[in-house]
Amino acid sequence: MKFVIQRDRLVQSVQDVMKAVTSRTTIPILTGIKIIANDEGVTLTGSDSDISIESFIPKDEGEHEIVSVIQPGGIVLQAKFFSEIVKKLPMDTVEIEVHNHLQTVIRSGKAEFNLNGLDPEEYPHLPQIEEGNAIKISTDLLKTMVRQTVFAVSTSETRPILTGVNWQVANGELNCIATDSHRLAMRKAPVEIQNEASYNVVIPGKSLNELNKILDDTTEPVEIVITENQVLFKAKHLLFFSRLLEGNYPDTSRLIPSDSKTELVMSTKEFLQSIDRASLLAREGRNNVVKLSTLDGGIVEISSNSPEIGKVIEEVQSQSIDGEELKISFSAKYMMDALKALEGTEIHINFTGAMRPFVIKPLHDDSILQLILPVRTY
Amino acid sequence: MKFVIQRDRLVQSVQDVMKAVTSRTTIPILTGIKIIANDEGVTLTGSDSDISIESFIPKDEGEHEIVSVIQPGGIVLQAKFFSEIVKKLPMDTVEIEVHNHLQTVIRSGKAEFNLNGLDPEEYPHLPQIEEGNAIKISTDLLKTMVRQTVFAVSTSETRPILTGVNWQVANGELNCIATDSHRLAMRKAPVEIQNEASYNVVIPGKSLNELNKILDDTTEPVEIVITENQVLFKAKHLLFFSRLLEGNYPDTSRLIPSDSKTELVMSTKEFLQSIDRASLLAREGRNNVVKLSTLDGGIVEISSNSPEIGKVIEEVQSQSIDGEELKISFSAKYMMDALKALEGTEIHINFTGAMRPFVIKPLHDDSILQLILPVRTY
Numbered sequence: 001m002k003f004v005i006q007r008d009r010l011v012q013s014v015q016d017v018m019k020a021v022t023s024r025t026t027i028p029i030l031t032g033i034k035i036i037a038n039d040e041g042v043t044l045t046g047s048d049s050d051i052s053i054e055s056f057i058p059k060d061e062g063e064h065e066i067v068s069v070i071q072p073g074g075i076v077l078q079a080k081f082f083s084e085i086v087k088k089l090p091m092d093t094v095e096i097e098v099h100n101h102l103q104t105v106i107r108s109g110k111a112e113f114n115l116n117g118l119d120p121e122e123y124p125h126l127p128q129i130e131e132g133n134a135i136k137i138s139t140d141l142l143k144t145m146v147r148q149t150v151f152a153v154s155t156s157e158t159r160p161i162l163t164g165v166n167w168q169v170a171n172g173e174l175n176c177i178a179t180d181s182h183r184l185a186m187r188k189a190p191v192e193i194q195n196e197a198s199y200n201v202v203i204p205g206k207s208l209n210e211l212n213k214i215l216d217d218t219t220e221p222v223e224i225v226i227t228e229n230q231v232l233f234k235a236k237h238l239l240f241f242s243r244l245l246e247g248n249y250p251d252t253s254r255l256i257p258s259d260s261k262t263e264l265v266m267s268t269k270e271f272l273q274s275i276d277r278a279s280l281l282a283r284e285g286r287n288n289v290v291k292l293s294t295l296d297g298g299i300v301e302i303s304s305n306s307p308e309i310g311k312v313i314e315e316v317q318s319q320s321i322d323g324e325e326l327k328i329s330f331s332a333k334y335m336m337d338a339l340k341a342l343e344g345t346e347i348h349i350n351f352t353g354a355m356r357p358f359v360i361k362p363l364h365d366d367s368i369l370q371l372i373l374p375v376r377t378y
Numbered sequence: 379m380k381f382v383i384q385r386d387r388l389v390q391s392v393q394d395v396m397k398a399v400t401s402r403t404t405i406p407i408l409t410g411i412k413i414i415a416n417d418e419g420v421t422l423t424g425s426d427s428d429i430s431i432e433s434f435i436p437k438d439e440g441e442h443e444i445v446s447v448i449q450p451g452g453i454v455l456q457a458k459f460f461s462e463i464v465k466k467l468p469m470d471t472v473e474i475e476v477h478n479h480l481q482t483v484i485r486s487g488k489a490e491f492n493l494n495g496l497d498p499e500e501y502p503h504l505p506q507i508e509e510g511n512a513i514k515i516s517t518d519l520l521k522t523m524v525r526q527t528v529f530a531v532s533t534s535e536t537r538p539i540l541t542g543v544n545w546q547v548a549n550g551e552l553n554c555i556a557t558d559s560h561r562l563a564m565r566k567a568p569v570e571i572q573n574e575a576s577y578n579v580v581i582p583g584k585s586l587n588e589l590n591k592i593l594d595d596t597t598e599p600v601e602i603v604i605t606e607n608q609v610l611f612k613a614k615h616l617l618f619f620s621r622l623l624e625g626n627y628p629d630t631s632r633l634i635p636s637d638s639k640t641e642l643v644m645s646t647k648e649f650l651q652s653i654d655r656a657s658l659l660a661r662e663g664r665n666n667v668v669k670l671s672t673l674d675g676g677i678v679e680i681s682s683n684s685p686e687i688g689k690v691i692e693e694v695q696s697q698s699i700d701g702e703e704l705k706i707s708f709s710a711k712y713m714m715d716a717l718k719a720l721e722g723t724e725i726h727i728n729f730t731g732a733m734r735p736f737v738i739k740p741l742h743d744d745s746i747l748q749l750i751l752p753v754r755t756y
Contacts, residue, residue: 078687081658081659081687081688084658085655085658088651088654088655088658089655090651090652090655104688110692110693110694110695111652111655111690111692112690112691112692113655113659113688113689113690114688114689114690114691115687115688116686116687116688273466273468274468274489276466277463277466277467277468277489277491280459280462280463280466281459281491308494309456309459309493309494310459310482310491310492310493310494311491311492312489312490312491312492313490313492314488314489314490315488316488317488
């Protein structure tokens with residue numbers, strides 16, 4: 001194998017596939033990046049066997065030559081060193097050449113690295129996914145939907161299925177749901193689906209977090225192909241594979257209360273900042289709990305108490321309070337996570353009593369919903 | 379005590395004195411910030427008993443009122459909470475009031491914090507330093523001199539005196555020297571001294587690092603007062619006290635070779651980048667060692683070898699090589715530290731053999747010097 005490549009394009013592709021590479025793997029060759037050069041260009045692959053990322057660098061783009069392949073072939077190079085080396089090479093172009101015995105020479109200007117490579121034939125094959133029913137969605141909408149739900153997945157392995165986000169596709173709509181059984185985040189949006197296919201799968205939260213880091217903020221479409229145990233995201237020159245979680249995701253629809261006893265409308269920012277302040281002292285306590293009480297005149301009181309350190313009390317002027325008087329306690333962290341995920345300057349909170357889950361939504365927008373279970377303190 | 383203060387000024391002062399506060403102290407009250415309000419303004423103090431920082435916020439500045447003291451007095455508040463709270467308060471002004479039993483109310487808009495305070499009488503007194511022979515130096519020169527030497531102090535407590543920087547003041551000149559016995563950094567500059575006083579003290583590296591974080595980059599003068607066991611840095615509205623290290627600093631002057639067998643002149647940046655690349659592989663080895671060899675035609679070869687991973691070899695074109703041929707090995711980290719500390723685009727390296735310390739200086743500048751001991755590999 002021998003090719004000459006634009007360094008900045010190589011650096012970018014290496015950074016992308018590195019997102020899948022971990023040093024904590026039981027399969028030694030997965031600490032490497034697979035490099036394959038052929039007539040079309042150069043393909044890099046990184047994988048931790050849960051996530052696999054493939055980045056393609058085409059031979060040329062318009063009239064600009066990006067790669068010049070002198071001899072096709074392949075090699076696997078230690079990801080940790082290869083990524084550091086390409087970043088620090090002195091010139092705009094890099095030459096990579098494999099000699100006998102997998103010895104690989106990386107040359108740029110007067111700098112010459114010799115790395116011991118591994119046999120690309122021994123690198124695990126990527127999942128074979130048939131080009132079938134693809135779901136189409138714009139990249140920035142996909143990223144927003146991931147961001148608005150993935151934070152609510154469980155970080156505990158007691159119920160592994162809850163570490164993923166439930167994706168339900170039906171009737172031209174994608175519905176993303178995450179819950180750790182103390183709070184729930186839901187976001188839906190219309191998508192383009194071929195053949196009216198429907199799916200109900202669970203994608204690991206970790207995979208979606210990595211996907212969001214790697215995708216650019218563009219309106220370009222991403223194609224999503226779902227199979228029995230894999231999901232593939234196809235962006236320009238980029239393939240992102242993730243395994244799916246096995247098992248049945250709980251039916252969350254019945255968790256969401258439809259009635260309401262107390263309704264608040266507030267400014268998202270003001271409310272968030274006041275919860276943030278109250279949590280400064282609450283954080284020291286066991287569970288980071290703040291209290292919310294409705295007062296007369298549309299005033300909402302936020303308070304928290306940490307006997308050793310002190311207490312904080314704050315009044316927030318709401319736009320409206322309707323229904324029963326309420327005193328309720330909840331996790332400041334869950335509330336801040338939920339408020340940060342919501343788009344919109346005003347929110348609507350529906351309570352059905354101090355002991356029942358409550359629902360937060362942007363005003364006049366039903367595509368997103370955050371649900372939080374209160375904490376018993378009164 | 380009761381006063382109303384501009385929040386941004388309070389935040390800045392709290393951030394400054396926080397640099398001295400640590401949660402790992404054996405004196406519980408030192409986890410707090412002391413606040414004293416009097417007719418002149420408000421004074422904040424933080425200390426870990428090695429370093430103490432006092433920041434003064436004057437009543438007014440020109441025609442702008444900054445503090446309005448309603449009742450003089452004092453309190454000590456938990457630094458961790460107080461600093462977080464003032465940062466997140468909603469309004470531009472803050473009211474701080476001490477009630478009975480040291481209960482302190484912090485009020486801003488509709489937010490009200492109640493903190494349990496501590497008695498300011500129990501806060502340790504700052505060192506008493508007589509206004510005597512002050513050394514005057516511009517802030518940015520002081521910061522540069524610290525930056526160019528402090529990185530070379532020892533991080534090991536086997537010889538505690540080497541964890542400090544040796545400051546020698548004599549004949550209108552300040553000379554700063556740091557060494558960890560493997561490398562040495564030296565920087566001197568003229569300073570303004572009253573009464574032709576002379577000093578030879580050792581300031582903890584940690585204190586100088588904190589000092590550099592707290593001082594603004596200005597040409598305003600800093601006054602330095604040195605006593606038997608303390609040093610005081612006085613900037614505008616800021617006092618920074620540090621204890622001195624006890625013991626005799628080794629005589630480093632005889633370590634610096636005056637002769638030279640091989641002389642190199644090179645571009646600082648090119649040399650630094652090539653050492654950086656060579657160290658990518660060297661870092662994996664035991665000691666991060668790179669080799670330098672002089673070749674014909676003014677070429678310097680930098681190389682390193684890590685049998686498991688691979689090797690790197692690079693040629694750097696020097697401006698000149700004079701004297702004997704040379705092969706020498708040294709720590710890439712020490713060399714990069716030294717090169718980053720030097721100002722100037724070209725450096726001069728004087729070798730006196732593969733086993734002897736060598737000296738790096740900017741071309742045509744004798745105010746700064748970096749010395750490195752080689753590593754035996756040949």
